[in-house]
Amino acid sequence: MSYPDYGKTFALWREGAGQSWHDYVTHPFVEGLRDGSLPRASFLHYLIQDYVYLVHYSRAWSLGVIKAETQDEMKICAGTVHALVNHEMALHVETCAAAGISEEALFNAGETTENLAYTRYVLDAGMQGDFLDLMAALAPCVLGYGEIGARLAQTASGDTPYMQWIETYAGDEYQEVCRTAGAMIDKAVERRIGNDLSASPRCEILQARYTKATQLEVGFWDMGLRGQ
Numbered sequence: 001m002s003y004p005d006y007g008k009t010f011a012l013w014r015e016g017a018g019q020s021w022h023d024y025v026t027h028p029f030v031e032g033l034r035d036g037s038l039p040r041a042s043f044l045h046y047l048i049q050d051y052v053y054l055v056h057y058s059r060a061w062s063l064g065v066i067k068a069e070t071q072d073e074m075k076i077c078a079g080t081v082h083a084l085v086n087h088e089m090a091l092h093v094e095t096c097a098a099a100g101i102s103e104e105a106l107f108n109a110g111e112t113t114e115n116l117a118y119t120r121y122v123l124d125a126g127m128q129g130d131f132l133d134l135m136a137a138l139a140p141c142v143l144g145y146g147e148i149g150a151r152l153a154q155t156a157s158g159d160t161p162y163m164q165w166i167e168t169y170a171g172d173e174y175q176e177v178c179r180t181a182g183a184m185i186d187k188a189v190e191r192r193i194g195n196d197l198s199a200s201p202r203c204e205i206l207q208a209r210y211t212k213a214t215q216l217e218v219g220f221w222d223m224g225l226r227g228q
């Protein structure tokens, strides 16, 4: 099956991540969302951890504002921080509130090791490196959920209780976010490396960051499944 077009850097990194990418986007947790078999307790466990994830993930996009070299990069990073803190997290708060879990409980939830490993890895990639190192570690999250949403919208059972989750990521608004992020990454590569990333000495390390973040996404789904 084809995948969405989020630009040429995404296509290269996605291909380079190979089996890890496949494991991420077709994980049993994702299949459980698609066919509705995912236990509610697993979903809630995932959502609570994901709230904490988004706190640190927002910090990583804030680092993007610091590492940006153009106005366009700065605007997109600042806009993403705003969207995360004021909108994306609200979705988690709403769903958890309906299950009797308060925002304070979410903010103070104990962080699992898989969760901590992922976000601190991304932050460290950004602190050690430049804007591209940070983007390579951030990209699997943004673009992976876009690809997952687009696929699930076409194949999900009509009666899955997770349709709202699927529609959030499959919807035009989120797909546009992915295209904008993909185009911004292509421009950032062009500016710092030129038009042939695969021939650059930086290619290997950027790919390693992208692949590692992808594997940490797989670990995050595994963690979600354990919350049954």
Ligand SMILES: Cc1ncc(C[n+]2csc(CCO)c2C)c(N)n1
Residues within 6 Å of the ligand: 050, 053, 054, 057, 080, 084, 088, 141, 142, 145, 146, 177, 217, 220
């Ligand atoms: C573990 C984990 N990975 C990816 C996402 C997806 N995601 C995180 S922030 C965001 C908005 C755009 O930056 C999206 C789609 C998630 N929620 N949790």
